[in-house]
Amino acid sequence: MSDDGHGFATEQVHGGFLPDTAHGARVPAIHMTSGFLFDDFDQARERFAGTDDGYTYTRLGNPTNADVERRVALLERSAEAILVGSGQAAVTVALLGLLQAGDHVVSARSIYEGTKGLLLQNLARLGIEVDFVADQRDLDAWAAAVRPNTKAFFAETIPNPKNDVLDIRGVADTAHRAGVPLVVDNTLATPYLVRPVEHGADVVVHSASKFLSGHGAGLGGLVVDGGRFDWGRTPERFPHLTTPDRALGGQSYVERYGSRAFVVFARDVVAARIGPSPSPFNAFLLRQGIETLSLRVERHVENALAVASFLERQPEVTSVDHAGLASSPYHDLAQRYLPRGAGSVFAFTLAGDEPAARAFIDAVQLISRMTHLGDVRSLVLHPATTTHAGRTATERAELGIGDGLVRLSVGIEDVADLLADVERGLAAVRAVVGPDGVGREARPTSPTEVTVLAHTVPQGHVVAQEV
Numbered sequence: 366m367s368d369d370g371h372g373f374a375t376e377q378v379h380g381g382f383l384p385d386t387a388h389g390a391r392v393p394a395i396h397m398t399s400g401f402l403f404d405d406f407d408q409a410r411e412r413f414a415g416t417d418d419g420y421t422y423t424r425l426g427n428p429t430n431a432d433v434e435r436r437v438a439l440l441e442r443s444a445e446a447i448l449v450g451s452g453q454a455a456v457t458v459a460l461l462g463l464l465q466a467g468d469h470v471v472s473a474r475s476i477y478e479g480t481k482g483l484l485l486q487n488l489a490r491l492g493i494e495v496d497f498v499a500d501q502r503d504l505d506a507w508a509a510a511v512r513p514n515t516k517a518f519f520a521e522t523i524p525n526p527k528n529d530v531l532d533i534r535g536v537a538d539t540a541h542r543a544g545v546p547l548v549v550d551n552t553l554a555t556p557y558l559v560r561p562v563e564h565g566a567d568v569v570v571h572s573a574s575k576f577l578s579g580h581g582a583g584l585g586g587l588v589v590d591g592g593r594f595d596w597g598r599t600p601e602r603f604p605h606l607t608t609p610d611r612a613l614g615g616q617s618y619v620e621r622y623g624s625r626a627f628v629v630f631a632r633d634v635v636a637a638r639i640g641p642s643p644s645p646f647n648a649f650l651l652r653q654g655i656e657t658l659s660l661r662v663e664r665h666v667e668n669a670l671a672v673a674s675f676l677e678r679q680p681e682v683t684s685v686d687h688a689g690l691a692s693s694p695y696h697d698l699a700q701r702y703l704p705r706g707a708g709s710v711f712a713f714t715l716a717g718d719e720p721a722a723r724a725f726i727d728a729v730q731l732i733s734r735m736t737h738l739g740d741v742r743s744l745v746l747h748p749a750t751t752t753h754a755g756r757t758a759t760e761r762a763e764l765g766i767g768d769g770l771v772r773l774s775v776g777i778e779d780v781a782d783l784l785a786d787v788e789r790g791l792a793a794v795r796a797v798v799g800p801d802g803v804g805r806e807a808r809p810t811s812p813t814e815v816t817v818l819a820h821t822v823p824q825g826h827v828v829a830q831e832v
């Protein structure tokens with residue numbers, strides 16, 4: 366329920382809607398315009414001064430983009446959102462809104478490779494340092510990584526490909542004890558599965574290119590501010606927000622905007638200057654996607670769990686990384702934070718290493734070979750030779766990404782068709798690897814049940830996970 370009593374599905378369709386007073390359009394218009402007319406000389410001056418809050422130029426704001434911002438802020442039960450052109454732009458704007466040269470970030474190690482690259486290459490060149498926590502469940506490790514110049518914690522609610530669910534409350538409390546905000550990438554969970562600010566996170570980022578859109582027809586990203594972090598509590602920690610600013614007539618962002626200080630700075634100083642502006646057409650596509658988010662994600666998680674359970678029973682498969690399975694070391698965290706389901710992006714490992722993975726991926730016909738996630742279509746990828754090819758074998762081993770690991774993003778197709786395609790892939794694995802390459806005996810077949818978070822799915826054959 367939102368503050369006005371509406372449930373999620375209602376909010377995803379109606380939230381933040383502003384009636385079109387000119388024409389009464391039920392679906393808001395796409396405002397494909399670079400700029401906006403000023404009525405007269407004085408209005409131009411007032412818009413630049415901020416005393417008239419109308420639009421000026423699309424890099425600084427656009428009504429179609431603002432529609433999406435209002436809706437996502439509501440869905441995340443947050444104060445305010447900024448729409449940008451991609452997920453990477455969102456992570457960049459969020460971090461540059463907090464950090465400057467000489468600052469330090471503590472990040473989970475299990476994060477999207479693009480974000481890891483941003484931290485290690487781009488932000489490092491600006492003098493921003495990062496330490497990675499190897500086991501994000503180890504709250505002492507987060508605390509031990511804090512330095513006097515630490516300004517933010519960063520993590521993902523459901524990292525890929527390992528589906529190693531974050532203890533949001535534990536990490537948020539640890540961040541707050543250090544006086545810094547927790548920034549969480551909620552791309553793979555979406556606010557339908559978890560709203561991180563309800564568990565203590567301060568800033569949420571999204572690649573809206575994934576589940577929020579669902580159609581895979583355009584990129585987008587969001588920075589969402591929970592609105593609860595006290596930016597002025599330790600004034601020396603965020604000097605860009607707490608010291609007098611010429612553009613604000615000598616006031617600081619905290620003095621002028623209070624709890625909105627960070628999000629105003631991120632919008633007006635970071636996003637507006639760097640310019641990762643989304644096209645209003647992409648914002649429109651994104652809003653169309655958001656209107657069916659809960660329905661799609663329900664189907665995604667149901668299908669993903671069925672596929673994961675099926676894979677776990679196959680002799681060609683040595684392990685399945687899906688926190689919805691009772692065998693997962695992250696199952697307890699999934700039950701706590703993701704009662705509706707642990708998402709639909711997960712990995713499984715085939716006995717037979719790369720040849721087995723190659724056979725599986727080349728054999729599937731329905732599942733698309735693609736580097737993308739959260740699409741209505743099911744997708745498959747081999748991380749060791751694609752997303753994680755730039756890592757050494759040792760680094761991949763530390764991340765649990767072996768040569769036989771295959772990543773799936775399970776879509777909303779009929780599950781019987783998906784299972785048939787997966788079986789087609791496994792048949793190809795059998796043909797290539799042969800019985801000797803298969804790592805173990807067929808698993809026990811006693812009929813039992815897997816407790817699957819909120820609901821129980823009857824299963825034919827279930828076994829404990831092999832590590």
Ligand SMILES: Cc1ncc(COP(=O)(O)O)c(C=O)c1O
Nearest residue numbers: 451452453477552572574584585
């Ligand atoms: C968790 C996560 N965050 C951010 C991104 C970057 O998003 P985009 O591709 O929209 O820039 C991705 C992309 O795969 C992602 O998986």
